[in-house]
Amino acid sequence: MNWIFGFLIISGILFAVFNGKIGEVTSIIINATSDGVLRTFNLIGILTLWLGVAKIAEKSGLLKTFTRILEPLVRPLFPDIPRGHPALGAILMNFSANLFGFGSAATPFGLKAMQELQKINPYKDTASASMCTFLAINTSSITLIPTTIIAIRAEAGSSDPAEVIGTILFATGFSTLAAVVADYYFRKRYSAYR
């Protein structure tokens, strides 16, 4: 991450020099900071709402029931998480929100899942194997209903906005599969070295 961050900033400034855009750099940076702050502050409302709702579902036992029913599906991916641990509930909620194209609900449950995973992480500054697996699947994005994409296609005047659902499903399925396989390989390699 340090490498990527440095590369983006340095090459960005160098290219601005070459392209004679050096005068715009300051305004680009300032606009970007307020975009970032706006994005985060927009997230506050959504986070607040869904974490509140999640607490209700947790207290009523709904989250536990939901986890118990779906646990077998993801159990083999997360051997380190104790049976019935709340981390699994949050992970499952995150996957479900992603599957149905509700990105807004996915983030709160994803961050919640990380909190729960951190509680059972023996080395607090280092990613646990379960965290890596969770993020591998999460970032490769398993989406059944790509709501945003269909919306922008419809808006651009497509004769069939939903025609890419099949191709998206194929590509996302393949990338998730690759993520799971790669994660499994690295996990085995790392645990051998530990």
Place this chain on the structure above:
Amino acid sequence: MQITISENGILHIGENKMFYPILTTMSQWLIPLFLLFVFLHAYWKKVKVYDAFIEGAGEGFWMALKILPYVVGIYVAISLFRESGALIALGKIFAPFLGLLGVPEEILPLALVRPLSGPAALGLTLEILERFGPDSFIGRLATTLDGSTDTTFYIIAVYFASVGVKRPRYSIPVGLIADTAGLLAAIFICHRVFG
């Protein structure tokens, strides 16, 4: 009800092209129904819903504050990289390789930005749709690509930051492998289906 994927890649449920309306209706209903169910279940279990809501909701603000530095950092880096022209230059370097795969040059910036920033990727996709139209090959490929992966680096940075993990170990290579696989799969399937 019969569910099939036809030759041109459209998912059909029952009647022809019924999928889009069903989909829209479904996504409109899911969240309200989910909320209704959570609250009804909570009443049945005699949970004090308002107290529980407040207890959980209080965390939201602090969670957002914790990720703020990471989000701002990524936003600055990405927009600097994009608007300085560095992104297009990098795209030109890779263009010959993708040319071999039959991929239009304009797709490259999108493929490079997709793992870093969702809004930036969406912006590039919208530009492509505007220039080439949503039913062109490149329009279909762009929307397939944008829809099939997520913002790998952004998520890894923000999620780990939210709990104070400093060493992401092998997360980034795994994310890169998955994104590359997704890109290749998107190119392959779009050639097969829309070619």
